[in-house]
Amino acid sequence: xxxxxxxxxxxxxxxxxxxxxxxxxxxxxxxxxxxxxxxxxxxxxxxxxxxxxxxxxxxxxxxxxxxxxxxxxxxxxxxxxxxxxxxxxxxxxxxxxxxxxxxxxxxxxxxxxxxxxxxxxxxxxxxxxxxxxxxxxxxxxxxxxxxxxxxxxxxxxxxxxxxxxxxxxxxxxxxxxxxxxxxxxxxxxxxxxxxxxxxxxxxxxxxxxxxxxxxxxxxxxxxxxxxxxxxxxxxxxxxxxxxxxxxxxxxxxxxxxxxxxxxxxxxxxxxxxxxxxxxxxxxxxxxxxxxxxxxxxxxxxxxxxxxxxxxxxxxxxxxxxxxxxxxxxxxxxxxxxxxxxxxxxxxxxxx
Amino acid sequence: xxxxxxxxxxxxxxxxxxxxxxxxxxxxxxxxxxxxxxxxxxxxxxxxxxxxxxxxxxxxxxxxxxxxxxxxxxxxxxxxxxxxxxxxxxxxxxxxxxxxxxxxxxxxxxxxxxxxxxxxxxxxxxxxxxxxxxxxxxxxxxxxxxxxxxxxxxxxxxxxxxxxxxxxxxxxxxxxxxxxxxxxxxxxxxxxxxxxxxxxxxxxxxxxxxxxxxxxxxxxxxxxxxxxxxxxxxxxxxxxxxxxxxxxxxxxxxxxxxxxxxxxxxxxxxxxxxxxxxxxxxxxxxxxxxxxxxxxxxxxxxxxxxxxxxxxxxxxxxxxxxxxxxxxxxxxxxxxxxxxxxxxxxxxxxx
Numbered sequence: 001x002x003x004x005x006x007x008x009x010x011x012x013x014x015x016x017x018x019x020x021x022x023x024x025x026x027x028x029x030x031x032x033x034x035x036x037x038x039x040x041x042x043x044x045x046x047x048x049x050x051x052x053x054x055x056x057x058x059x060x061x062x063x064x065x066x067x068x069x070x071x072x073x074x075x076x077x078x079x080x081x082x083x084x085x086x087x088x089x090x091x092x093x094x095x096x097x098x099x100x101x102x103x104x105x106x107x108x109x110x111x112x113x114x115x116x117x118x119x120x121x122x123x124x125x126x127x128x129x130x131x132x133x134x135x136x137x138x139x140x141x142x143x144x145x146x147x148x149x150x151x152x153x154x155x156x157x158x159x160x161x162x163x164x165x166x167x168x169x170x171x172x173x174x175x176x177x178x179x180x181x182x183x184x185x186x187x188x189x190x191x192x193x194x195x196x197x198x199x200x201x202x203x204x205x206x207x208x209x210x211x212x213x214x215x216x217x218x219x220x221x222x223x224x225x226x227x228x229x230x231x232x233x234x235x236x237x238x239x240x241x242x243x244x245x246x247x248x249x250x251x252x253x254x255x256x257x258x259x260x261x262x263x264x265x266x267x268x269x270x271x272x273x274x275x276x277x278x279x280x281x282x283x284x285x286x287x288x289x290x291x292x293x294x295x296x297x298x299x300x301x302x303x304x305x306x307x308x309x310x311x312x313x314x315x316x317x318x319x320x321x322x323x324x325x326x327x328x329x330x331x332x333x334x335x336x337x338x339x340x341x342x343x344x345x346x347x348x349x350x351x
Numbered sequence: 352x353x354x355x356x357x358x359x360x361x362x363x364x365x366x367x368x369x370x371x372x373x374x375x376x377x378x379x380x381x382x383x384x385x386x387x388x389x390x391x392x393x394x395x396x397x398x399x400x401x402x403x404x405x406x407x408x409x410x411x412x413x414x415x416x417x418x419x420x421x422x423x424x425x426x427x428x429x430x431x432x433x434x435x436x437x438x439x440x441x442x443x444x445x446x447x448x449x450x451x452x453x454x455x456x457x458x459x460x461x462x463x464x465x466x467x468x469x470x471x472x473x474x475x476x477x478x479x480x481x482x483x484x485x486x487x488x489x490x491x492x493x494x495x496x497x498x499x500x501x502x503x504x505x506x507x508x509x510x511x512x513x514x515x516x517x518x519x520x521x522x523x524x525x526x527x528x529x530x531x532x533x534x535x536x537x538x539x540x541x542x543x544x545x546x547x548x549x550x551x552x553x554x555x556x557x558x559x560x561x562x563x564x565x566x567x568x569x570x571x572x573x574x575x576x577x578x579x580x581x582x583x584x585x586x587x588x589x590x591x592x593x594x595x596x597x598x599x600x601x602x603x604x605x606x607x608x609x610x611x612x613x614x615x616x617x618x619x620x621x622x623x624x625x626x627x628x629x630x631x632x633x634x635x636x637x638x639x640x641x642x643x644x645x646x647x648x649x650x651x652x653x654x655x656x657x658x659x660x661x662x663x664x665x666x667x668x669x670x671x672x673x674x675x676x677x678x679x680x681x682x683x684x685x686x687x688x689x690x691x692x693x694x695x696x697x698x699x700x701x702x
Binding site: 140 | 498
């Protein structure tokens, strides 16, 4: 069992990582509402409820990114109100990133903020969305357009929960793992290449080291820049391309991690066209993603539509598109100075 | 023209008070969405838009507390998304407390928080809701059950806007004014009694002094306790009773300020029954409220229902009802130790 402390002053919290850490849940005796979805609940809700007082309230939502809406947040808020929860209520999210973001957002706005514990059940949510306090819902006009910063009080990354994760979702999580390596840690990229077989076998010991490394990197970046004024934006490597792919395809068609994998290859390709990274490095990144069962080619999206969707991304400031690129692989930078021609070439070459 | 600075570190902001301060609006060149309602917009929107670039986006909601819902917040969020606003967008609230709370909440959660300027058009919102950063919407289960803390960047309290305010709304605002006096400033209570004729005539000079005094008191309390962990709760004098009255009557039947006026008299009555304040002081408070055209008797609500609604209030912690009472008039305290009998007597005597 490993414990990582996310240092955010009064909002600091621990992430427990390892098989069986679910038993370390600490509700501090508060009444809680468990939020989950109809895929995860049949697998893991009973185990969780066995640790909680009888009659603990639950709110089970339909599974999928398509349900990450303001309406779904309203359903959780209705459940909190119906349960008579006050400011001392506690929300427990049992699920992947969608459930974590939805439950976290509901906790952020119920009584202007109540306590919240995350139990991520997917690899992606363990290494990404459960660290950093971003909560929110999608809007037809864009992903995560509505949300709040709200830190959890505790995160439990129980690796046993990954045993039942479908292969496609597991692979999608690996995309965010590779992202941490690509944006700032070439030694970790070496390690991932060497451990690929153990990772594909979901070896708990290797996974524990990997999840801790990812969470530590993210926690360090978030601690330095909680509100995403500066370097936190580096975590968006592959995401501006990725969000456009997700929106164009309709939420849920392409998984978030899959879109990020494709987006990272596009970011690497553009970095190569700008002379910032080598073709060998682009191929190295693509090979690792493919070895981890991830897609690396973009679905067909007309370049004009792709560009328009990128322009709607949150990273746009003063109408200038800001992109996270590689200069070189292993060192991400943020730039608002991308000439249109190489970007066009990348969009045309991606599909 | 008076300017009061609300000191909240990086979130500090100025409140400009006086006739004509609307001209001091500072958008810092940002694109903005003006949010208003269908009562205020015909009166004041044109004046505001004359100061802004042509084609400035607007979102006009139906008037009234009944529309302070998550759905209305969704309409504002849709307008922001449809307008292609990014993180550097700005929301301007032109209206009373409902518009301020709704627009502020939308600004708080759009892109996880964008800038926001308040132009209160009612007395109540000038002295109360535009100071302190509380934003939110109602839920059928309770008032302001959903919300966020989000400070405005600027508040413009233009006293000219009060010239068109209906008498009943003007009186409702005076209830919150009297609250500041009752909870901590007997000298201000003397002043209000002496200035009642000038206040009823809406004299701009007298109003400027009054609004500044109220905002200064609230700003001082909020600066010391932004997240309402302690003394900020004193501002809820009359509100636990008042919220129950509003909920039981159906939002909008009794105005918020009217409910607070009745609630303050009930709080004073209970304080008297506990031996904390004199009957003379209860009558003094009631007389001033009546002189300001406010109701002081409760609509008929069965005591059991009244108690149940009070129990649902946000001020409940660990299932103990916490009330703001007077010990004596001019000095509010928070207590969780109210014996049931005197509370019952107050509820029975109120109608």
